[in-house]
Amino acid sequence: MASQATDPEASSWTAPSGSWASSEAARRSMRGNRNRDTRPEMAVRRAVHALGLRYRVAARPIRGIRRSADLVFRRSRVAVFVDGCFWHGCPDHFVLPRTNVDYWTAKIDRNRARDAETDALLADAGWIVVRVWEHEAPSRGADRVRETLGRG
DSSP states (O other): OOOOOOOHHHHOOOOOTTOOOSSHHHHHHHHTOOSSSOHHHHHHHHHHHHTTOOOEEEEOSSTTSOOOEEEEETTTTEEEEEEOTTTTTOTTTOOOOSSSHHHHHHHHHHHHHHHHHHHHHHHHTTOEEEEEETTSOHHHHHHHHHHHHTOO
């Protein structure tokens, strides 16, 4: 079997212009992230469902605003968001990546600002927002939802 010579230049990866990715592996990993039905979200949904509570999934609480909550209780006007520690800048667990620091700092700051704006928009419309961190025990998050709904 003949060995194939590899050209080091051919195998080196170059980020697309303006890309946030520091490597092809980072790009693949980040592109593979889901925006719904994540493990933490599914665990909270199962725990809330086990309490006998029924909800809408990945729905817009307010139709005119392009923001979706993970769980929506329309009658009670309660919106639940299950926030990832990295993407939403958890004060306890967020660690800034060592590469592309400027990009990630701005990205997480924008996410935090959007979360605060979403909370304010929903509150102005008479909604209650419950935010559950991914590191929080799903049963604890479900209990907070139940208490907020006044069924605790």
